[in-house]
Amino acid sequence: MLKAASAFVVPRLAFTRVLKGRGSAFAPLLSVIVAALVPLAASGAKTPERVISTDAAITEIVIALGALDRLVGVDDTSEIPVEQSSLPRLGYHRALSAEGLLSLDPDQLLVSEHAGPTRALAPLEAASVPLLRLPSAHDVAGLKSNVRSIAAALAIPKEGESLLGQIDTRAALINTYAPRIAPRAVLLRESNGELRVAGQGSAGNALLVLLGAENVVDYRGYRTFTAEGLLALNPEVLLIADETLPSGAQWLSRYPLLRYSQAAEAQAVISVDSRALVGGLSLTALSEAERILKLMSGTQKVVGP
Known part of the structure; x- marks a missing residue:
């Protein structure tokens, strides 16, 4: 402009x-x-046609806006349809290469607040490549704000309004399934054999809030817990992130001590698709929230998919 x-x-x-x-x-x-x-x-402003996205949540918004054909490169966390599997990958979003970015001749760069290092992005700004840096969304309002910003950057306002309407509809559906009394919950993920529990300000906490649950921990980020430590927290709902979505029974066989938790007794040990926890609260997180809440409200028993 x-x-x-x-x-x-x-x-x-x-x-x-x-x-x-x-x-x-x-x-x-x-x-x-x-x-x-x-x-x-x-009207003479150029519409971006060669777009790079270095964040999974941003990439899925671009795709949902119908702008997949404008992408010329994405980071390693981004999920791309099979027909675009040959799209160049730019590595981890915190370890980008200036040469890799510039080689794709982009006319719009979409990055998260965590993108870097600074020395990789500086040459693009020096070359006057438009750069839009977006914060990670921690609630539906934040997700919608990012949709507006991306739609404006790509000059597709109508598509943006349509997607915002879809998000409102899905959020309303999630709210109808959310429990009236917030259950005490824990969300964890395995990392190198350790159990990492999501605290405040994390994508895991954002998903818990979306589900209408209360996070039992009050620290920020992620911390490592033993099975004994988790049992001491004694959550009513236990969410465990894994891309393969094991059943609750499989998790309890892996960590038998957790059979004595309130979550196990209530059959509320839930597998969460770990891809829903990449890049803050995302469109994928909305889908996971719908799936989990429908399961809980329909049977009060959470099993594998």
Whole structure:
């Protein structure tokens, strides 16, 4: 928009010089002329056609907006349809390469707040490649804000409004299934043989809030727990993230001590698709929330998919 706006500075100055000293009667005419020039100049702004996304949640928004064909590169966490499996991968979003990014000749870069290192992004900014840095969403409002920003950057406002409507519909559905009394819950994931429990400010906590649950821990980020430590927390609902979605029984056979938890007694040991925890609260997280809450409200028993 800055380039487009500069296109009408010269004519505006020219008209100002011509009319200078001829009285305020010409002021309304000048306003009309300048107002007419603004949309003409703005229409010359180039619509991004070579887009790079370095975040899984951002990539799925781009796809949901119908702009998959504009992507020329994505990070390793992004999920791409099979027909686009040959799309160049740019590595981990915290360890990007300036050479890799520039080699794709992008005209729009979409990154999360965690993208880096700074030295990898600086050359693109120096080359005047538009860069949109988005915060991780921790609630539906944050997710919708990111949708608006991406739709605006890609110049597809109608598609953006349509997706926002879909999100509102899905959020309303999730709310109808959410428990009226928030159960005490824990969300954890296995990492190198350790059990990592999600705290405040994490994608795991965002999913718990979306589910209408209360996170029993109050620290920020993730911390490692033993099975004994988890049992001491004694949650009413236990969510365990894993891409393969094992059944509750499989988890309890792996960690038999957890059979004595309230969650196990209530058959509320739940597998969560770990892809729903990448990049904050995402469209995938909405799908997972719907699946989990339908299971819980339908049978009060959570089993494998």
